[in-house]
Amino acid sequence: MTPVAKPQASSIECAPGASPRTAFIERSHERSKALGLTRAEKCEFDPLVRSDLALARERNHRLYLHAAPVMHLLLEQIVNTESMILLTDAQGTILHAVGDDHFLARAGRVALMPGENWAEHSKGTNAIGTALFEEAPTLVHAGEHFMLANDFLTCSAAPIFDPRGAMLGVLDVTGDHRGYHQHTMGLVRMSARMIENHWLSDDNNNRLRLHFHSRAEFIGTLLEGILVVGADGRLLGANRGGLDQLGLSDAALRAMSLPSLFGTTTAAVYDHFRMPMSAPMRLTTVCGKTFFVTARFDWPSRPVIAGLGLDEPTPAAARPRPATVPVPAAAPHGLQYLRTGDAQIEQVVAKIRRILDRDIPLLILGETGTGKEVLARAVHQDSKRASQPFVAVNCASIPESLIEAELFGYEDGAFTGARRKGAPGRLVQANGGTLFLDEIGDMPLQLQARLLRVLQERSVTPLGSNKSIPIDIALISATHRNLREMIEHNEFREDLYYRLNGLALRLPSLRDRSDLEAMTRRILQAERPQDAPELSAQVAELFRRYPWPGNIRQLANVLRTAAVMSAGEHQITVAHLSDDFIEDARRAGPRPPALVEPARPLEIPPAAVQSSLAPAPTPTSIPATPHSLEQASIEMIRAALEAAGGNISAASKQLRISRNTIYRKLRWSNGG
Known part of the structure; x- marks a missing residue:
């Protein structure tokens, strides 16, 4: 309880x-x-x-x-x-x-x-x-x-x-x-x-963060305040504990700087913490409150959003840093991160670069899972609005009865069920930044007229209010639906379509792209940066033949599971793939030559080698008589898997052993 x-x-x-x-x-x-x-x-x-x-x-x-x-x-x-x-x-x-x-x-x-x-x-x-x-x-x-x-x-x-x-x-x-x-x-x-x-630390892992409390022993606990400081000394944000201790609202805090709050500078902070194990600083606010302060500054290591992450690090030249901290090589980010060798994506990126920061709406078309939101985030990160909010709204996931309030906001008591203090709405939250309207084709028809008016007038009026709020947003929309057909059937407003369609781009499906191997490597590197595994030849062939109906999202999910299943190993084999995926691959079309890895020579510790033993079989030869009970059980498992078409669940039922036992024995036989 x-x-x-x-x-x-x-x-x-x-x-x-x-x-x-x-x-x-x-x-x-x-x-x-x-x-x-x-x-x-x-x-x-x-x-x-x-x-x-x-x-x-x-x-x-x-x-x-x-x-x-x-x-x-x-x-x-x-x-x-x-x-x-x-x-x-x-x-x-x-x-x-x-x-x-x-x-x-x-x-x-x-x-x-x-x-x-x-x-x-x-x-x-x-x-x-x-x-x-x-x-x-x-x-x-x-x-x-x-x-x-x-x-x-x-x-x-x-x-x-x-x-x-x-x-x-x-x-x-x-x-x-x-x-x-x-x-x-x-x-x-x-x-x-x-x-x-x-979340706060991840958002600002390339910026100076001050951890503070009025009592030094509480630094490093959940009671501490965390303050984010920009390169120019401006205060960029704080956690709720920090705001409570300082007695400031988030808006009031962001209007201040490190000198105006604590009477010190970023240079002084870096100088104090230049040496390891430096003692906390003791700083006093203009209101007379005294705090003990320590500083942290972590370099971003890799982007992380489903293996195609786009958390853009601040350019190295703009990063404040102690002289003793080495600058890591800059990783690709934004639109550059999406370039993995496919000619179609190269064309998409080239077109976007021509209209970047030109106030031209972008409409992204493509099947579900092709990375429309990832592209939208990349556009935002390469734009002049990168330091401002990126607000994504999925028009298909919000109940029709609530989408108007979510988009436009509402005043206190505007309708039954509204939050007590009202809400600003996603359009206002995106002010100064980028608004991404995903699945715009699923927006209710009656709301399309109001959205068009907001986009034309550049202002929004919350529900229950008479006050118009000016907004400045870059607009990116996306859909997997055919909007032209919807217009013909009076399901989508033609005037809104032309307002959204400044530049329309179609993202190719994964099966039509030529960079599957490069994307696979990038996703695996994001999932296991220290020891990214490779695909076995059979898995690589399976991936090439598979039609990927779920596109990049499906690929990322399959690889995420495989990366976990193959932990500690350097290669992803069929044994590391989900049974559901293997069954889908079998139903999708011509089955690859082998959904089960071929038998590998048994690796026997040197002390156990006997000269009377025959050489271990090669993958293409007829298996020799097993040399041990362990090898016999492995050969039996492989035979059952072959008969079951690679279905591990079916093989486990036939052999009356658990799936975990099958995975363990196959990893052992492959030297894992």
Whole structure:
């Protein structure tokens, strides 16, 4: 069950029964009723289809990268407590869940599983949905859930924000209400802060970061503040702990500089921490608050977004650094990172460079998974707007009833179910930067006229407001649909089409590209930078023959799994590929000559070699009689795999051994 902080008069996490908490739950119940939900309502299952869930996970892959290790640590704290840990996106859709197997099964009966949406409009009062609405840590215990079917749960949830205050998602611990523990909420809140701190550091891993606290012993803990400083001394951001200690809002902080806040300069900070093991600096703000400060400055090592990452490092010449820190060789980034030898991509990049920073809208066409968002991010990073926000909106993933509010924003109380303090909307969030409208072909027809007006007038009016907000954005749109056909069927506005189509570019499908090998190497290098594996000849041939219906996204997912499965080995073999992928490859067309690696000579330790043994068979020869029980079992496994067409699941059933045993023995036989 989930824990709670000590009762406070203004805290929503006060102990069960306290009046502020009761009023808080009652407000959520009123919203649930206004949304048309009933307490006796049965939990309906409405999960995302497998492809949509995969897409949602891909869009939130960076969030998962930062959350996964934190979830693992949190799981160690609640193991064997009939609990589970959930990560959702900013819309309340569950992306990942880990926990006790028995409790995961129980939770599944009330749709508490990946792919399900737990926003208030879907499930009524619950910790995830209410934390999203209130934008604050939330505990919902037993019968406080709006739907009675959920009253066996106690849930503690904390929202996760990016450095600019935009909602990224929610971290939640849910358990049996009988196991309620008062410390759970504290663990969840600290874990959410840890994810936020990781995100802040990753966003600014090539900039000076000051870690501070009024007490030196708290530096390096979750209570510390983190301050990001630009090369010119401007303050670029801080974590929530830092803002709280300084007593500043994010906007107020960004209007200040290191000299105006602490009366010192970046040069003085670098000089102080030039030597290893330097003692913390003692700095005092203009308001008289004294803090102990340490400095960190990490060079970015590699881009990371699904193996095609585009977190652009600051140009080396612009980076502030101590004289003792060597400058690493600059890695390709932006549009340059996409150039892997394919002539079609070269043409796309050349066209984009001609219109870069010319205020010409870009429309990216192509099948799902071809890397449309990756290209959009690359364009942003190579533009003059690179230091400003890049805001991506997937028009197909946001419920039709909410997309207008998501895009244009809304005032407090503009409609039932709106967040308490209103929201600025994605268009305003992108002001000064780039707005990426993915799957624009799925935008409801009635909203297309309003979007056209906003793009023409360069201003937006939030729902429930009479105030027009000017915006300055670069616009990139993308779709896998045929917009011209949609126009003919009155499903897409022709005037909006020509407003979006300043330059239309089509990304080729992966099966039509000539750079599969180069992309494979780049993805594997991103997944395992220290020991990137190679593909075996059979896997390379399989990849060349496979049609890749999921395009680059599918390739990245296949390689990510294979990189994990082959950990500690230098080559990816068929044994490291997912059974689903192998089965798809068999159904896709003519099967490659061998979906199972050919037998390799048995490597016997020198001490065990006997002169009477016959030479080991070569891959093309008829296998000789096995020289040991271990080799005999390996040959039997290979024969079963051959008969099963490479299907490891079928072979394991035939042999009555586990798939893990098959993987282990094949790795042993290949010298792994």
